[in-house]
Amino acid sequence: MAIEFNQQIIETDGQGYLLDHTQWSEELAPILAQTDDLTLTESHWEVIRFVREFYLTYNTSPAIRALTKAMKAEFGEEKASSRYLYRLFPEGPAKQATKYAGLPKPARCI
Amino acid sequence: MTNTIAILNTRAPFSHTNAKEALDVALITGTYEIPTSLYFSGDGVWQLINNQKPSELAVKDFLKTFAALEFYDIEEIYVDKPSLEQRGLAANFHIDNVTVLDELSFANSLKQHSIILSF
C-alpha cells in the first residue's frame, strides 16, 4: 500500500505503518490517523512526539509499560497512566502512537 | 516462590543473533515484571563496549536499546572482570549502571537466580 503526500509516494505495510520511518514528517501524522478515524489533539501529539523521540534514541518502540515509565519522568504521573493513554489511543497506545509517528510496527511478540 | 531471571550473554554482538535475541527476552520479562538481571562474560562483554558502530556493517543498532533498560526495570547489569582483562578492555561502557564483578562474585551473583538463560 502507499500514501500520496506532497507529490511523494510513501509506502506502508498492510496495516498502515510506514515502511521507511525517515519519510515521516509531522504533516503526515494526521493523514495516518485519519485512516483510523482519529482526529489528533495536542494530547495525542505529546505521545506521538514522545514515542518518536524514544525510537530515535533507543532504536526500539516502547512497549506500553516502558512507555508509561518513560513518560512519567517527562509528563508526571497523571499523563503516564495506561488508562489515560488508552483513552487517547483506544486500539493500544504502543501500536497506534507508533503508527502515526511513522515508526515500524511493533513486533508481533509485544 | 517468585522466579528471578538471569540472562547470561557470552557472545559478541554481531556475528550471531544471540545478543539481540537475549535482549528481546529481557525486554519482555522486564515488561512482565519478572525481576530480570543481565550478565556479560566471555565475548559477551563486547556487547557493552563503547564506540561501536553497527550501522557501518548495515546491522540495526540494537546496542542503543540497552540505554532504555531502566524503563523496563532492568537495573542489575553485571560484567565479569577477568573477561574484560583477558581481552585488554577497560570498563568503558556505552551504558551507565554496569557493575564489574570479580570472578567469584560474578558466579555467586548469577547463581542466585532461579532461572538462568544463556545466549
Place this chain on the structure above:
Amino acid sequence: MTTLHLIRESSSQKDFSTYISLVSTNDSIVLLDDGCYNANSHWLTKLNFKNLYVIERHASARAIPLGDNAKSITSDTLVDLICQHNNSITWN
C-alpha cells in the same frame, strides 16, 4: 545453592572458559549430546569433579569409553537432577 551445568558441545567447538569459572564444588555437570566428547578430555579431568554425569546412551552412541570419573545415567535421571538443583545453566 547448587547449579546443574548442561554441556552439549565438545570443547573444541565452544569456548568453555567463561563457563568453567561458574562451576563450584557442590554443583553438578551433565554431559549430553556432543558434550559427551569432553568425558575424558584434559580440561574436565583436571577439574577433578565429583558430581559428573554422562547420559549413557549419548556416550555409547559416540563410542566414548567411560571411566570411573563419570556416573552413567539414563535420560530420565536428567529430570531428577534438574529438580534436585536450584537452577541450571546450559553451556551455550
Place this chain on the structure above:
Amino acid sequence: MKNIALLVTTPPNSHLTKTAYQFALDVLASEHHLIGVFFYQQGVINGGKYISFPSDEVNVQHLWQELNKDHQLSLHLCSTAAEKFGLFPAELVNPETELAEGFSLSGLGELAALINKADKLVQL
C-alpha cells in the same frame, strides 16, 4: 511435584532437538508436570508446515505433535522468529493456519507467562 517448562532453540534437523524431545517425554512420564514448550530462535522451524523428512529418518515434528495430542502439551512458537524464518506471510490474518498442526503462535509474553508458572525452566 514441580512445574517444568522447556525452551527449545534448535531446528528440527538438529540432533539436539531430539534430546529436547526426549527430555519432554521423560518429564511427562515422571511425577512432574510439563507446563509447555516454547520454541525460540531456530527452534520455531519445528512448527513449519512444509518441512519434510526422508521416510527413513526420524521426523521430530511428528514426535512433538504426538506429545501435543496425547498429553495436551502446548507447543508455542515465538511469532517474531517465525516471521523472520518465513513460516507464514507477514500479512496473513490467521497465520496459525500456516503452521504444522498442534503448534501455536505466541509472543515472547507467553515465555514470560511460562516463567511465572514454572518451578524450573530448562534450556535445551
